[in-house]
Amino acid sequence: xxxxxxxxxxxxxxxxxxxxxxxxxxxxxxxxxxxxxxxxxxxxxxxxxxxxxxxxxxxxxxxxxxxxxxxxxxxxxxxxxxxxxxxxxxxxxxxxxxxxxxxxxxxxxxxxxxxxxxxxxxxxxxxxxxxxxxxxxxxxxxx
Amino acid sequence: xxxxxxxxxxxxxxxxxxxxxxxxxxxxxxxxxxxxxxxxxxxxxxxxxxxxxxxxxxxxxxxxxxxxxxxxxxxxxxxxxxxxxxxxxxxxxxxxxxxxxxxxxxxxxxxxxxxxxxxxxxxxxxxxxxxxxxxxxxxxxxxxxxxxxxxxxxxxxxxxxxxxxxxxxxxxxxxxxxxxxxxxxxxxxxxxxxxxxxxxxxxxxxxxxxxxxxxxxxxxxxxxxxxxxxxxxxxxxxxxxxxxxxxxxxxxxxxxxxxxxxxxxxxxxxxxxxxxxxxxxxxxxxxxxxxxxxxxxxxxxxxxxxxxxxxxxxxxxxxxxxxxxxxxxxxxxxxxxxxxxxxxxxxxxxxxxxxxxxxxxxxxxxxxxxxxxxxxxxxxxxxxxxxxxxxxxxxxxxxxxxxxxxxxxxxxxxxxxxxxxxx
Numbered sequence: 096x097x098x099x100x101x102x103x104x105x106x107x108x109x110x111x112x113x114x115x116x117x118x119x120x121x122x123x124x125x126x127x128x129x130x131x132x133x134x135x136x137x138x139x140x141x142x143x144x145x146x147x148x149x150x151x152x153x154x155x156x157x158x159x160x161x162x163x164x165x166x167x168x169x170x171x172x173x174x175x176x177x178x179x180x181x182x183x184x185x186x187x188x189x190x191x192x193x194x195x196x197x198x199x200x201x202x203x204x205x206x207x208x209x210x211x212x213x214x215x216x217x218x219x220x221x222x223x224x225x226x227x228x229x230x231x232x233x234x235x236x237x238x
Numbered sequence: 239x240x241x242x243x244x245x246x247x248x249x250x251x252x253x254x255x256x257x258x259x260x261x262x263x264x265x266x267x268x269x270x271x272x273x274x275x276x277x278x279x280x281x282x283x284x285x286x287x288x289x290x291x292x293x294x295x296x297x298x299x300x301x302x303x304x305x306x307x308x309x310x311x312x313x314x315x316x317x318x319x320x321x322x323x324x325x326x327x328x329x330x331x332x333x334x335x336x337x338x339x340x341x342x343x344x345x346x347x348x349x350x351x352x353x354x355x356x357x358x359x360x361x362x363x364x365x366x367x368x369x370x371x372x373x374x375x376x377x378x379x380x381x382x383x384x385x386x387x388x389x390x391x392x393x394x395x396x397x398x399x400x401x402x403x404x405x406x407x408x409x410x411x412x413x414x415x416x417x418x419x420x421x422x423x424x425x426x427x428x429x430x431x432x433x434x435x436x437x438x439x440x441x442x443x444x445x446x447x448x449x450x451x452x453x454x455x456x457x458x459x460x461x462x463x464x465x466x467x468x469x470x471x472x473x474x475x476x477x478x479x480x481x482x483x484x485x486x487x488x489x490x491x492x493x494x495x496x497x498x499x500x501x502x503x504x505x506x507x508x509x510x511x512x513x514x515x516x517x518x519x520x521x522x523x524x525x526x527x528x529x530x531x532x533x534x535x536x537x538x539x540x541x542x543x544x545x546x547x548x549x550x551x552x553x554x555x556x557x558x559x560x561x562x563x564x565x566x567x568x569x570x571x572x573x574x575x576x577x578x579x580x581x582x583x584x585x586x587x588x589x590x591x592x593x594x595x596x597x598x599x600x601x602x603x604x605x606x607x608x609x610x611x612x613x614x615x616x617x618x619x620x621x622x623x624x625x626x627x628x629x630x631x632x633x634x635x636x637x638x639x640x641x642x643x644x645x646x647x648x649x650x651x652x653x654x655x656x657x658x659x660x661x
Binding site for chain 2 (some may be wrong): 126137138139140141144146147148149150153158164165167168169171172173175176181183186187189190191193194197199200201232
């Protein structure tokens with residue numbers, strides 16, 4: 096892999112990392128009552144986990160330019176973690192919908208939009224990364 | 239000496255492998271595999287630990303959030319069954335015994351089969367993918383620093399499911415001191431039997447932050463285990479821990495079928511437990527709470543027992559019901575939640591949660607969760623502890639140590655919480 100692509104991946108990965116870290120900080124800030132950001136969950140530990148995911152993307156910067164796949168490894172695992180969290184909150188949304196259908200008392204005023212957390216759609220920004228990784232991963236698998 | 243020999247043997251083995259490879263292969267540019275790429279990040283010294291924490295957080299969110307509707311369905315079925323029993327059975331005593339004691343008691347605990355199934359499903363997915371071995375690797379360095387061998391991590395991981403097989407797994411630890419240390423701290427790792435307690439209390443007092451509170455209990459268990467290891471290594475078990483050698487399996491895509499089989503195997507153990515130990519516990523508790531007949535729970539035999547030991551827990555504010563729950567919880571930790579349902583004479587998790595709010599504050603509730611996590615292990619674990627240590631002395635020590643730590647941690651929670659204005 097040439098250096099230009101390597102650097103491009105580092106810049107791209109760091110942008111995703113910064114977005115995740117900022118969203119994570121906002122979620123933590125909301126839960127501590129320091130802010131009231133709209134569309135950001137009020138979730139202390141959930142926010143901390145987003146910062147961790149952001150940290151994985153940011154780690155790409157230090158590893159880029161070393162061995163061929165070093166930087167890509169962190170991008171790959173960052174995307175996997177982002178997708179796991181997206182799937183997790185989609186599953187939680189489905190479970191809450193089921194509770195609503197069952198007529199559970201706690202879900203009488205439930206609205207799907209309340210559960211449509213930012214973590215669900217945030218991995219969309221990793222799609223370009225997925226496309227870059229797809230060829231590399233396929234090449235590795237075909238060896 | 240044994241450990242040195244083992245390291246020497248492994249070194250020599252890999253030296254020989256390296257020589258054979260050098261003699262039989264032509265060295266080219268190193269080729270990466272997907273496993274290499276994943277390991278690069280999963281085992282990284284900076285992000286390896288955050289990934290581990292994020293994986294466990296995802297596991298508990300999945301367990302809690304996804305199990306709610308299934309708990310509701312099971313609860314609805316048992317409430318209906320209980321009502322039918324009360325209507326159909328003409329004899330007042332028998333109807334109350336079957337409807338409230340048997341069906342109510344069992345129904346209250348069996349709802350927790352749902353989160354336990356989801357917990358085991360997620361553990362199975364992590365295990366089958368090969369991630370759990372990486373988690374052991376990531377934890378090896380901090381564990382060695384605190385005086386534990388990396389081998390101790392496998393039993394500790396198993397402890398998240400059940401402490402009984404976890405304690406049996408310590409047989410792979412050859413060093414007697416390392417093994418005893420792992421056995422003593424293992425009950426602090428939160429097993430699936432404690433999950434119903436966390437779910438009940440988190441739903442009662444921390445609705446919006448339920449997952450965070452449940453997760454904090456698991457982290458608290460790990461922290462107490464680490465601190466205990468540190469303390470015991472410097473006092474009773476002086477010396478260096480044995481080194482840990484682990485060959486990592488390659489990553490595999492976990493199959494839903496295999497994970498579902500694992501999930502069912504382990505959940506069925508819980509279901510069997512409900513219809514054996516917990517059924518006996520429910521019957522015993524109901525009888526003690528129903529008699530003298532007509533006197534009310536407040537004047538029942540169980541209340542007498544609870545009020546006799548309540549002074550011990552008075553500084554913590556657990557009340558006589560909480561005191562009784564701890565005593566019966568020694569049979570099996572799930573009995574703690576069963577006790578509250580029977581003592582409040584209500585059906586379902588939601589009604590019990592409301593009743594709990596009437597007798598405890600959120601701060602006391604959190605301290606209660608911490609006490610449940612740390613105090614004496616259940617009867618089955620106690621038995622295995624005796625068998626594996628081969629000593630009543632160490633078994634007794636582990637039980638008393640757990641009780642002292644539980645009381646101390648709960649008292650610290652109450653004191654700090656009160657100082658911060660959460661009382």
